[in-house]
Amino acid sequence: MTAKLINGKEIAQQIREEIRAEVARLQREKSLTPGLVTIIVGEDPASQSYVRGKQKAANDLGFYSVQENLPTNISEKELLALVDKYNKDKKIHGILVQLPLPKHLNEDKVIFAVSPDKDVDAFHPVNVGRLVTGNPLFLPCTPAAIQQLLLRSGVKIEGAEVVVVGRSNIVGKPIANILLQKAAGANATVTICHTRTKDISRHTKRAEILIVAAGKPKTITADMVKPGAVVIDVGINEIGKTTEGKRILVGDVDFAPVSEVAGAITPVPGGVGPMTITMLMLNTLRAAKKVKSLKGKVKNCSKS
Numbered sequence: 001m002t003a004k005l006i007n008g009k010e011i012a013q014q015i016r017e018e019i020r021a022e023v024a025r026l027q028r029e030k031s032l033t034p035g036l037v038t039i040i041v042g043e044d045p046a047s048q049s050y051v052r053g054k055q056k057a058a059n060d061l062g063f064y065s066v067q068e069n070l071p072t073n074i075s076e077k078e079l080l081a082l083v084d085k086y087n088k089d090k091k092i093h094g095i096l097v098q099l100p101l102p103k104h105l106n107e108d109k110v111i112f113a114v115s116p117d118k119d120v121d122a123f124h125p126v127n128v129g130r131l132v133t134g135n136p137l138f139l140p141c142t143p144a145a146i147q148q149l150l151l152r153s154g155v156k157i158e159g160a161e162v163v164v165v166g167r168s169n170i171v172g173k174p175i176a177n178i179l180l181q182k183a184a185g186a187n188a189t190v191t192i193c194h195t196r197t198k199d200i201s202r203h204t205k206r207a208e209i210l211i212v213a214a215g216k217p218k219t220i221t222a223d224m225v226k227p228g229a230v231v232i233d234v235g236i237n238e239i240g241k242t243t244e245g246k247r248i249l250v251g252d253v254d255f256a257p258v259s260e261v262a263g264a265i266t267p268v269p270g271g272v273g274p275m276t277i278t279m280l281m282l283n284t285l286r287a288a289k290k291v292k293s294l295k296g297k298v299k300n301c302s303k304s
């Protein structure tokens with residue numbers, strides 16, 4: 001392997017220590033404790049595992065944290081009423097409703113119901129609009145994680161040729177919007193590829209920074225990567241289980257061969273994953289501090 005490994009676990013730990021220190025300061029000087037509620041509907045094991053990780057991080061950082069485990073058959077009206085209760089709860093600064101929701105619940109309606117000031121996922125259209133127009137309140141967690149991994153690994157984003165593979169609302173569209181902003185830690189030239197792009201490798205081969213969020217193993221093979229490129233793999237795909245029943249996870253990038261071509265690469269697991277929850281904690285801290293806007297602070301957002 002020739003590529004430098006971008007260690008998400010280590011960088012996440014650094015940021016968590018910064019958050020921990022700020023939480024202690026807020027408690028000491030303002031008697032303020034950041035509060036997060038995570039709401040999960042149903043029994044999906046992957047969603048339950050993600051939410052456990054979020055609660056564990058919140059508890060570990062000294063947040064006030066509440067978990068709502070709701071039955072699959074809860075009505076939309078009951079769920080919306082619960083969201084509204086937390087919109088009004090002064091001890092709660094961040095509300096996270098784990099997605100996907102069961103089919104009888106309208107996800108858009110639920111996302112719209114979360115107060116934009118407590119929308120630590122940054123999924124509400126007000127927050128999407130604020131990001132697109134260059135005045136974000138919160139950055140969505142996975143894209144914020146990607147930006148921090150790049151910045152804290154010393155990757156120059158300004159003026160770089162960035163190619164994003166995948167156009168989801170959670171990763172592809174927002175990371176493209178973040179990196180093309182006229183702002184510190186951005187100012188890149190961004191291309192988005194997707195399932196209807198004619199020749200993906202024509203684009204990926206010119207990328208100095210390649211961000212892959214396609215949801216399919218081996219979407220990116222070594223012949224598709226420019227020598228020396230920085231490769232950020234957002235994929236998490238389960239390809240089987242070990243004899244002990246542990247999930248075997250791979251990303252969207254064919255890791256071993258691509259590591260021989262790239263200049264730097266994130267592993268799966270241990271790359272983007274550990275950072276995402278950390279960015280949720282950062283958003284909750286920001287919500288508690290009622291930081292008005294990230295404008296001009298994108299680069300140092302973990303310290304704002």
Ligand code: GUN
Nearest residue numbers: 096097098099100121141
């Ligand atoms: N499901 C998968 N990723 C996410 C996320 O980032 N936020 C929420 N709320 N649900 C998810």
